[in-house]
Amino acid sequence: MTTPRxxxxxxxxxxxxxxxxxxxxxxTHWISxxxxxxxxxxxxxxxxxxxxxxxxxxxxxxxHLAAVALGLKAGDExxxxxxxxxxxxxxxxxxxxxxxPVDIERDTWQLDVKQLERKITAKTKAIEVVHLFGHPVDMxxxxxxARKHDLKVxxxxxxxxxxxxxxxxxxxxxxxxxxxxxxxxxITCGEGGMVTTNDKALADRVRRFGNFCYGDxxxxxxxxxxxxxxxxxxxxxLGLGQFRRLEQILERKREIHARYxxxxxxxxxxxxxxxxxxxxxxxxxFNVYLTPSEFGMTRDELCRNLAEMxxxxxxxxxxxNKQKVFLSKGLVRxxxxxxxxxxxxxxxxxxxxxxxxxxxxxxxxDAIKKLARH
Ligand SMILES: *Cc1c(COP(=O)(O)O)cnc(C)c1O
Numbered sequence: 001m002t003t004p005r006x007x008x009x010x011x012x013x014x015x016x017x018x019x020x021x022x023x024x025x026x027x028t029h030w031i032s033x034x035x036x037x038x039x040x041x042x043x044x045x046x047x048x049x050x051x052x053x054x055x056x057x058x059x060x061x062x063x064h065l066a067a068v069a070l071g072l073k074a075g076d077e078x079x080x081x082x083x084x085x086x087x088x089x090x091x092x093x094x095x096x097x098x099x100x101p102v103d104i105e106r107d108t109w110q111l112d113v114k115q116l117e118r119k120i121t122a123k124t125k126a127i128e129v130v131h132l133f134g135h136p137v138d139m140x141x142x143x144x145x146a147r148k149h150d151l152k153v154x155x156x157x158x159x160x161x162x163x164x165x166x167x168x169x170x171x172x173x174x175x176x177x178x179x180x181x182x183x184x185x186x187i188t189c190g191e192g193g194m195v196t197t198n199d200k201a202l203a204d205r206v207r208r209f210g211n212f213c214y215g216d217x218x219x220x221x222x223x224x225x226x227x228x229x230x231x232x233x234x235x236x237x238l239g240l241g242q243f244r245r246l247e248q249i250l251e252r253k254r255e256i257h258a259r260y261x262x263x264x265x266x267x268x269x270x271x272x273x274x275x276x277x278x279x280x281x282x283x284x285x286f287n288v289y290l291t292p293s294e295f296g297m298t299r300d301e302l303c304r305n306l307a308e309m310x311x312x313x314x315x316x317x318x319x320x321n322k323q324k325v326f327l328s329k330g331l332v333r334x335x336x337x338x339x340x341x342x343x344x345x346x347x348x349x350x351x352x353x354x355x356x357x358x359x360x361x362x363x364x365x366d367a368i369k370k371l372a373r374h
Contacts, residue, residue: 059180
C-alpha cells in the first residue's frame with residue numbers, strides 16, 4: 001500500500017546560513033540584542049528602498065507602531081483594504097482609530113482605488129494599503145488622493161517582500177511600511193516584523209515607542225508610555241540568513257506560480273487573479289477563486305474533496321466589514337464591500353510551500369481537473 005500524500009499549504013526552507021547565524025548568537029550568548037538586529041535592519045530596509053528600518057517582534061506590532069508614530073488617536077479614521085489579515089485593522093484599533101473598509105478589485109484582489117475618495121470624511125487621517133498576496137496596489141492614484149486630502153499612507157507589506165510597483169520596491173512608497181516575518185511569509189524570523197521609512201522623525205518615533213520610551217538622560221525615567229516590541233538577536237539572525245536567500249525564494253515562488261498557471265489555465269470556473277503589467281508580484285501564495293456555477297461545486301466542497309486527497313488549502317480572508325467584533329460595535333456595515341464578500345466565499349489558496357516538488361503541483365492540479373465539471 002502506498003502512503004497517502006500530505007501536501008501542506010506552506011513549508012519554509014531553512015538553510016546553512018540561518019543555522020550558522022543562530023548558533024553564533026547561542027555560542028556568543030548575544031541572545032536578546034546584538035549585531036544581527038542592526039545588520040538585518042540595515043540590509044532589509046536598504047533592499048526595500050528605505051533609509052531606516054526598525055525590527056519588531058511581529059508584523060502586527062510593526063503596524064501598531066506605525067499608527068503610534070503617525071499620532072493616530074481615538075475617533076480618527078483609517079481607510080483600509082477590507083480583504084486582509086485582521087492585523088491590518090486591529091493595529092489601528094489599538095490606538096482607538098476606526099478602520100474603514102474599502103472594497104477590492106475582483107481580478108487582482110487589490111484595493112479598488114476608485115472607491116477611496118467617497119469614503120473620506122473630516123475624520124480621515126490615513127490610508128492603509130495592503131499589497132495582498134504579494135501583488136502591489138496601484139499606488140500612484142493612492143498617493144495623489146493622499147496628497148490632495150492631506151492623509152498619511154501606511155503600506156502593509158506583510159505578504160510582499162521584494163514586490164515592485166512601476167519598478168519601485170514596495171515598502172518605500174508611503175510614509176511608513178510594515179513587514180511580517182512569520183513562518184509562512186516570504187522570508188521568516190519565526191516571529192518578526194519591520195517598519196521601514198525614509199522619514200527620520202517617524203523612524204525615531206517608531207524606535208522610541210517600540211523600545212519602551214526609555215529616557216535619554218535618565219534611562220528609567222520614561223518620556224512616554226512605551227511598548228516592548230523589540231526583535232531578538234536570535235530571530236534577527238534567522239531573518240538575516242533568510243534575507244540572504246530572498247532571490248532564491250522569489251524564484252521558487254515564480255516557478256510554483258508558473259506551473260500552477262500552466263496546468264490550470266482554462267479550467268472552467270477556476271479563476272486565477274490577474275497581474276497588472278506594471279506590477280512585479282512576488283506571488284506569496286497561489287490564490288484563486290471559483291465561479292461555482294461553472295466549476296460545478298462550491299469552494300468549500302472543492303476544498304473538502306482536496307483535503308481527502310491530502311491536499312491542504314486555506315480559504316480567503318474574512319473582510320473587515322464582515323468581522324463580528326466590528327459589526328457588534330456598529331463600526332462597519334456587512335454589505336459594504338460586495339466584491340470582498342464574494343471573494344470570502346469563493347477564494348482560497350493552494351499549497352505554495354517552498355519545498356513543493358513539480359510532482360506535488362501536478363498531483364494537486366490533476367485532482368482539481370478530475371473534480372471540475374467537464
Ligand atoms: C501576516 C500579516 C500581518 C501580521 O503579521 P504577524 O507577523 O503575523 O503579526 C499583517 N498583515 C497582513 C496582510 C498579513 O498577511
